[in-house]
Amino acid sequence: MSLTYLEAIREAQYEALRRDPKVFLYGQDIGQFGGAFKATKNLQREFPDRVLDSPISEDAMIGVAIGAALEGARPIVEMQFADFSACGFNQIINQAATHYWRTNVPCPITIRLPSGGTPGSGPFHSQSMEGIYAHYPGLVILTPATVEDAYHMLLDAVSLDDPVIFCEHKFLYYHLKADSLPETGLPIGKARIARPGRHATVVTYSAMVHECVRAADELQRDGWQIEVVDLRSVKPIDTDTILASVARTGRLLCVGEAFPWGGVTAEVISKVVEDGFHLLDAPPQRLNSKDTPIPYHPNLWRAHRPTAANIGAALRGLLKF
């Protein structure tokens, strides 16, 4: 058996529906059609009452999921693209995120955000919104980079009693494959050393893990051993694992695909310098997208996001310091 990142997401939803009759799926075109990316393909056939097509109403979609969760259901909401969650933003940050704290009643919903850029998708079908949601208390933000994590973390998200923003990366959907799925995954909130090394640490997540590993492989040729830490969860952030890595390497580069102001990379760097300043032998660096909307044309798009090439260049700069 071999399956893709996208298939893992489908399988996890299948498994979630199978395990727990309280789970249901809600989203645009997810029923008979199986979703814009086919992440729910055939699931309505298997669970006819628990895979529901919604109107184009992101605000109500989240509101419905919240209400359903209050009555004991376990909704998984698919946003057709992460970008459209902007229309459900208010319900996510003000209703879902505050609910447990205000009322003592938890709000277990999972919101799937097909995230990140692919060539030719443009400013409104390419966004990475993890940094926006992570700013708000009361949300858990997961950003799987591997097929295995896509599967196990989605199942974990559904069983967690809190609202989870599940940022799955569209660029990984089809070409990231695994031969099989391990029985269990790492716990939520734990980072993973994607590639061990000792000269510098790259902290990253989601699709950028693969760009960073590529850059690290490239630097290996020159004898540099770069450690790549895959955050897996951007809220909570596993500061222990990051600090342990920086303690080994003394150098830190943070890479994210989102916009450069604030967000995950700034949060990681701030955490590291607060608690691990003495571990650093060089100024910690960030690499994010450029500070413009995400371009449509692939020529521009490739220059807009971090790639193995400029990650490698940033690393060389860092190592020279």
Added chain:
Amino acid sequence: MSLTYLEAIREAQYEALRRDPKVFLYGQDIGQFGGAFKATKNLQREFPDRVLDSPISEDAMIGVAIGAALEGARPIVEMQFADFSACGFNQIINQAATHYWRTNVPCPITIRLPSGGTPGSGPFHSQSMEGIYAHYPGLVILTPATVEDAYHMLLDAVSLDDPVIFCEHKFLYYHLKADSLPETGLPIGKARIARPGRHATVVTYSAMVHECVRAADELQRDGWQIEVVDLRSVKPIDTDTILASVARTGRLLCVGEAFPWGGVTAEVISKVVEDGFHLLDAPPQRLNSKDTPIPYHPNLWRAHRPTAANIGAALRGLLKF
């Protein structure tokens, strides 16, 4: 003449309307009623056609402003509370922020967000959203801390050809006063040394400037000279002024009222360590609100946000290092 922060905002709007017939105001209850905080008091009487009450439709309010700007108008939109801008979030970040870059046609709108906490206002009338909007390319985010800045920066916002998120702090509305207004203010994007010092730098903005100055005054008694930098604009950030201050003091504390994950304080720290790592004699520190929604009860509220007391404590920790 003496005027409050709130009156300065009203005066700036009066002046903007007077100077330029293309300026108009749009918002809920801003007409005859003069707005929930009276920031537009009597302005409809003076400019009957250019102060318009809107329906409770934050998404449309921003959309209307964008459309009007494309036709050459200069709208100032009042959100009744910053928190309700969450319902206009999509139009702000996807329509206004991307417009110039996509089409080459600028989108000069000013969105006033009555921001920040006051006792008894609770989770939905107290939010500070500057860090959310600053994440997005294409927006300018202003956070005046003084009466003078409230006035001049609002006028600057209206004359700027880009969308501006104007975060005015409700806690300053009534009790912050100035005797008169200077003829001009600092340019947009320039930070201000609110209080000079040489032992540590506190970078902050909006209402927290005053808490930080209070904390600095308190430490002065023990001989500590704390420099307080008022960012004024959180996007763009005036890194030069910050770095120059850190070069003098070697120590950095960043204070913000917003939630602790990401946001302005993380951005400032990341910028400083990237370019000014060698200037630091101690790990740079952050102080934000607690990572929960903003509490309603004043007892909890006072413990939720940074105050002169815990800013002072953080500074003492930093100075001991």
Added chain:
Amino acid sequence: MAAPQTITFTEQDATDDFRQQYLVTYRHMLSARLLEDRLAALYRSGGKIVGGVYLGRGQEAYSAALGVQLKKGKDIYAGLIRDQAGRMAFGEIMLDTTRTYLGSALGPMRGRDGNIHRGRPKEGMPAMISHLGTMVSVVTGMLLARRLQGTLGDTVGATCIGDGATSTGSFHEGINTAAVEKLPLVISVANNQFAYSTPTTRQYACDDLVERAVGYGIEGYSVDGTDLAASLTVFRLAVKRAREGQGPQMIVGTLLRLSGHGEHDDASYIPPTMRKTALARDCVTVAEEFIQTQSWLSTAKLKEMRDEVRHEVDDAFSQASHEPAPDPYKEPWRALSSWKQLEGDTNEA
């Protein structure tokens, strides 16, 4: 879809059962009025009340007439800003109100949220957030979950909204979703002529908001919201039809807010002429007169009821005012229910 109807009360509706319901509802109205009068007085005297005070004065009949149709423990009732009466009619206890307003740590919101934002979601009373319109889809989702889990039966979910909030996208999306799912949602619009200071002419352009019902493919009713008899009649009908599976029901009650938006507001923007129209009738007085005309209760009995309620109000205030305020040092400051599980895994929540 049939055109919306205007519902009035006719003498034939005055069954025994109706009389009983009328009197029970009147008592809830009175409770809400006296409780809120006290809140207003406390607010004005300063110090005691934490935060703002938002009253339902003038809307008690319309509000309670819905709450009284529903069963706590079975149905759902999501009251909004001006639904003190409806909440009480549904079964919310007075202490929940006084504790929340007085900032007792023992109230349902424990000082974390306040005034009208209180609720007990596990008892069918969701706790509203401020953002208007957003509760419509939440109640819709509660009903949907019941249907999926096979527990819907003949339960209904009710939610309330003002004229102003009908302009929100959230209202539109929520009601449309409920219509598509044909869920037993009862949506009560209290058209009190103003949204804060904004008159309806700046809020919508149709003649009556009930005209929206047809466009959603749901049943709609108009009613004089100052008239308890008519309000009971319309909500009886609407709740019955919702229970029977006729899908969402929209009721628009016409009335006037007889207070400021909050107690900080003198509502001087309400034209004096409007205060002289039938819209401005005080529904509590109207109901009391109706009771007397029908000879359902004597003046003595009415006074007795009023005294009883006053005592209940006294008790609720006195108990809450002696309770402790929330203590920031005892507050765990954790926004996630699973924080222990997550902190076990890593070093922060």
Added chain:
Amino acid sequence: MAAPQTITFTEQDATDDFRQQYLVTYRHMLSARLLEDRLAALYRSGGKIVGGVYLGRGQEAYSAALGVQLKKGKDIYAGLIRDQAGRMAFGEIMLDTTRTYLGSALGPMRGRDGNIHRGRPKEGMPAMISHLGTMVSVVTGMLLARRLQGTLGDTVGATCIGDGATSTGSFHEGINTAAVEKLPLVISVANNQFAYSTPTTRQYACDDLVERAVGYGIEGYSVDGTDLAASLTVFRLAVKRAREGQGPQMIVGTLLRLSGHGEHDDASYIPPTMRKTALARDCVTVAEEFIQTQSWLSTAKLKEMRDEVRHEVDDAFSQASHEPAPDPYKEPWRALSSWKQLEGDTNEA
């Protein structure tokens, strides 16, 4: 507010002027169809097209019938996904389309945005963002600014939307705001029975979306969107009434999308039976037959027109395909128009 009307074409409407407009519109329909056929073919052959391709096949009559009523340089036209024909009828040049799809740096979006997201706001053609419903308030704002500045005159603003997008809160807020301001907004709903794969039964519960008009207090019309004559008639009327100051006009055209949602989609979810109904008539064929029945053009003339259009399409594609792609090294990567001013002040944009 009067009840919505269903508009049909009657022979009396066939004035000389109408014939002329019909033929002009038909030519735009043909242009759109042939241009989009080429886009689809290029998409399938791979490599040339940057991004996705979304066609208006089957909607050309309804789309162009609105565009042709408007004057570029005076009115506003915000076309949406399936409005290639309407855009052309309004006056968008073919090169704007081909350049955008082929990723030429010389197109209006310069490679920064693509396909249907193109526009020229300064020429009355706002550039849509993807988030559905959001353009309604933008066009409303454009009209409002004109009124404030005294330049509204008898200009109108038109915006288009699909059945699915009527479920967005943004649509609701935008249209309600236009109604409150009584602005000359023409809102054309193309009910093509599906939103991506979602049938209308999962999108709304009313019988006809035009029933929403009454609830907004605006005028509404239904029309068979496959019929160019009827579509011209309804939009003539609606645009005229908007120009005259009668406020927003909502038109709902019924038709079927004769393509996938995008060219990646085979639309196998459309029931074959539906493909056999009148909804599935190809409006281009219908119009051509009508022209022949009316003897307005000979078969030879029609063929001549088709050849002319084909040449224009050829030229537009050939020119755009020889133009340079955007160069990331020449891109200033600045999202603010005032970046120079702001960088003068500080060290970053």
